Amino acid sequence: MRLRMAEAVVTRVAVVTGGNKGLGFEVVKSLCRLFKGDVLLTARNESLGRAAVASLEQTGLKPKFFQLDITDQTSIASLATHLSNTYGGLDVLVNNAGIMFGGPTRVPFEEQVKATMKVNFWANLNVCKAFFPLLRPHARVVNVTSMLASSALNRCAQALKERFTSPDITLTELESLMEKFENDVSSGTYSQTWPETAYGVSKIGITTMSLIQQRVLDREGKTDVVVNACCPGWCRTDMGGQSAPDSAEEGADTIVYLATLPPETMSPRGELVTHRKIKPWTKKRAL
Ligand SMILES: NC(=O)c1ccc[n+]([C@@H]2O[C@H](COP(=O)([O-])OP(=O)(O)OC[C@H]3O[C@@H](n4cnc5c(N)ncnc54)[C@H](OP(=O)(O)O)[C@@H]3O)[C@@H](O)[C@H]2O)c1
Structure with missing residues (x-):
């Protein structure tokens, strides 16, 4: 009886990273309407974040x-x-924050790689390492990736491609491969093995990470915690530019769909999803 009363007062909570603009902002807006609980709009810049909250409050x-x-x-x-302290756990995590060096840039490739990998792969991984222990039963995690990961994957050397899509790859191995990309770029020896795209490889990392995370959570016996990687499509945001076919609101649709998957969802689960459809990533085990 006492336990039931304690359960009754739990406030559910959703966290969206990079929520001050673009897709993150649209995801926050939708979750405020659809998610039963508190929605945390997070941003690295406090005044931009507070301004975004104020505009939604209006x-x-x-x-x-x-x-x-x-x-x-x-x-x-x-x-x-x-x-x-405030919620005793976490129910929805949307890892949306990301960067891309767009268009023609004078930034040397090595610097692009370091900066892009730092945010798009390592920082998102660190967020997961800190927040996953807080995930409650039925939690949903959406890691925002890009279909540019798939095209980058197709340009990796065959042996690398095999590893990224292997059902056996571990987080430790993935971290080593991401480090190797950065080291190969620094030493100028990357071109035989890796595609020349900092963004594409960083998104290979976050896509593969998502699929590994689901396998680990399942092995740990976590109750109905679902992780998916989501490509929002090409959308009109500061990153996507104004000639993109989809609005930010349209891009947010699949992210929000994955963030609000109903209890006991068996599919999509540990998948790469775009426009609400699963795109194959992991190679199936040979029977
Ligand atoms: N737009 C597209 O066509 C498209 C396509 C495929 C995938 N995506 C992915 O979708 C996600 C959102 O992209 P978007 O188009 O909405 O881009 P955006 O408009 O440039 O917004 C990116 C957001 O990430 C935040 N951010 C960057 N570094 C951060 C950090 N260190 N800590 C916290 N927040 C940080 C930015 O904050 P500031 O405002 O402070 O910079 C901003 O809020 C990204 O992961 C992107 O790779 C976008």
Whole structure:
């Protein structure tokens, strides 16, 4: 009886990274309407984040703000403590924050790789490492990736491609491969093995990471926790540019669909999903 009363007062909570603009902002907006619980709009820049919250409040929505720079371990730890103290757990995590060097750029490839990998792969991985222990039964995690990961994968050397799509790859192996990409670029020896795209390889990393995470959670026996990687499509945002075919709202649709998958969902589960459809990534085990 006492346990049931305790359960009754739990407030569910969703966290969206990079929520001040673009797809993250649209995801927050939709979750405020669809998710039963608090929605935390997080942003690395406090004034941009608070302005985004204020603009949603003007439409009657009530997101909460929390400052989060995903490249800053102290910032990550502070949100983990807040989630633990205020909510006792986490129900939805949308790893949306990301960067891309778009169009013609004078930034040397090595610098592009370091900066892009830092945010798109390592920081998202660190967020997961800090927040996964907080995931409650029925939690949903969406890691925002890109179909550019698939085209980058097709341009990797065959042996690498085999590893990224192997049902046996571990997080430790993935981390080593991502380090190797950075080292190969630094030493100028990457071109035989890796495609020349910092963004594409960083998104190979986050896609493969998502599929591994589901396997690990299942092995640990976590109750109905579902992780998917989501490509939102090419969307009109600061990153996607204005000639993209889809609006940010359309791009947010699949992310929100995955973030609100009903209890006991068996599919999509540990998949790469775009426009609400599964795109094969992992090679099936030979029978
Ligand atoms: N738009 C597309 O066509 C498209 C296609 C495929 C995948 N995606 C992916 O979708 C996600 C969102 O992209 P978008 O188009 O909405 O891009 P965007 O408009 O450029 O927004 C990116 C968001 O990420 C935040 N961010 C960057 N670094 C961060 C950090 N260290 N800590 C916290 N937040 C950080 C940005 O904050 P600031 O405002 O402070 O910079 C911003 O809020 C990205 O992961 C992107 O790779 C986009």
